[in-house]
């Protein structure tokens with residue numbers, strides 16, 4: 394049977410929006426009371442090392458479905474790949490709690506409104522589920538919260554706080570608790586930085602980009618260059634006084650996709666103390682899958698088009714048909730990546746820039762074509778087991794699982 398795939402990354406990049414509206418009933422998620430998916434990993438299979446280690450994911454999508462479907466991240470769901478019960482089950486102690494403003498909101502210039510409401514919702518959801526999760530503003534917070542057995546949420550923004558780059562809005566978000574932000578407007582070039590998927594308007598970053606970097610340095614915010622163009626990464630690393638992160642992606646040396654970081658950029662970022670988070674998706678990590686996907690068109694410019702939708706509510710309606718943002722296609726066996734391939738990508742990174750600069754950035758609930766052994770966040774121990782099979786030391790695995798994120802956050806926030 395021919396494969397019917399839904400390439401979410403591509404879809405989220407293409408505007409204006411098209412497609413039919415599904416009946417709302419079919420889109421509503423209902424919490425489930427019992428865990429019925431222990432097929433992948435049994436409780437007693439979690440390695441002791443994983444249980445003891447501080448496990449931090451550098452890019453976990455949250456709040457899109459909570460906002461659009463009215464779900465509660467504290468409940469366990471059958472769909473999607475992230476909720477707090479499953480995160481606990483996967484031994485995840487901390488995450489870049491990534492709130493997302495996709496391209497859908499840009500044509501009508503609803504990006505700032507969406508960003509503030511998802512940050513506000515994230516704070517509400519963290520407060521509501523305070524028994525299991527707390528907001529972290531620093532590395533010390535992450536340690537303190539995880540020692541209590543709770544999950545630490547380190548707020549991170551994917552999408553523009555403002556396509557024009559108004560620094561006052563950035564400061565307001567900082568005051569709300571945002572401590573990490575991607576410079577690009579997801580896949581779209583904004584007023585100050587080029588992305589890897591869109592037109593190069595600035596040849597990297599411009600003067601405003603440097604001002605924003607300086608302000609983030611001054612505030613103590615983590616600068617995230619995922620989705621930036623190669624020149625933009627190099628120039629951002631150069632401009633920043635603090636280490637810079639690339640929260641989620643693969644290596645261009647393995648898969649020549651624009652969302653993969655070049656060896657040159659990876660080395661520059663690491664030399665300044667930065668960290669690269671390895672994505673869970675086949676597209677960025679499995680050359681066979683990438684080659685198979687011959688019709689890949691992610692390089693198509695994702696410039697903002699004219700708005701057809703007049704209100705933010707209309708945009709919500711459209712986007713609601715796409716959440717949870719998970720890959721739902723089928724992958725033939727020969728192209729479906731095993732978790733051991735992820736370990737190979739991690740090893741490529743360790744050989745390239747050293748064990749102090751590689752971490753995990755799953756992009757769960759953001760749409761990656763997950764490895765066979767990982768159905769959702771509860772299967773996080775599979776990564777540890779794959780690294781153990783490579784023969785990594787306990788010390789190295791702990792760095793990659795979380796200590797590298799912790800170190801870079803401490804350097805940036807000062808605590």
Ligand SMILES: [Zn+2]
Nearest residue numbers: 551619620641
């Ligand atoms: Zn992303």
